[in-house]
Structures are given as structure tokens and as C-alpha cells.
Amino acid sequence: MVHLAVDLTIHEGKLDEFQGVARTMIAGSQKEPGTLAYDFFLSDDRKRCRLIESYTNADALLAHFTGPVVQQLVPKLLGTASLTGFEVYGDPGPEAAQMLKGFGAQIFDFWDGVSR
Numbered sequence: 001m002v003h004l005a006v007d008l009t010i011h012e013g014k015l016d017e018f019q020g021v022a023r024t025m026i027a028g029s030q031k032e033p034g035t036l037a038y039d040f041f042l043s044d045d046r047k048r049c050r051l052i053e054s055y056t057n058a059d060a061l062l063a064h065f066t067g068p069v070v071q072q073l074v075p076k077l078l079g080t081a082s083l084t085g086f087e088v089y090g091d092p093g094p095e096a097a098q099m100l101k102g103f104g105a106q107i108f109d110f111w112d113g114v115s116r
Helices: 016-032 058-066 067-075 094-102
Strands: 002-010 035-042 050-053 083-088 106-108
Touching: 002 058, 016 035, 016 050, 016 067, 050 058, 058 067, 058 094, 094 106
Parallel strands: 083 106
Antiparallel strands: 002 050, 002 083, 035 050
């Protein structure tokens, strides 16, 4: 599996627009067969957001990154919020790794643990 944690700071007065775009992104991600989780979390003050994403494997992540959610909707989301942190857990594969690094993502290789 590959997991992403994306931190965003929502621009002043843009919360409603941010939430509208995010809901469209969620609907699109639900249609992607390899997307296991695509969850938005808001801070109490509604100024910060963390998006947690999980994919079955590197191919599913690449399909997401080359699909309409990222290609069409991420630019709209970034009109309402600033990217303030981006971490990837697991092997995203070489092509997705290049794309992720372009977003400033830090990639953490799996070392050891247990997942159920």
C-alpha cells in the first residue's frame, strides 16, 4: 500500500469553495478502484486541513495522479488553499515519485511494521 498525508492551509474566506472542490474530489476518488481512503480532516478553526489518502499499490496511485481528480481538480483546490506539507509512506513507483517530488513531497520508504 501507499499512503499520503497532505497538509493545506485554507485561504481566508475560501472555506465554502474549498469544501465544494474537496467534495467533488472525494466523489471522483470513490470511482477509482485502487483508492482505499481519501479523507479530509479540518482543524477546529477551519483554517487547516489534512488529506489522508491510501492506495492499494503504486499503480493505483499513478492512476489517481494521472486521472481527473488530480489533473483537473487539484489546481482548483490550490486556488482555495496553500500546500504546506506533503508526505508519502511506501513506494509510489518511479513515475509517481517524480510527480510527487514536483509537489515537494517527502517520501518515506517502508521499513517494518504490521498492517491489517
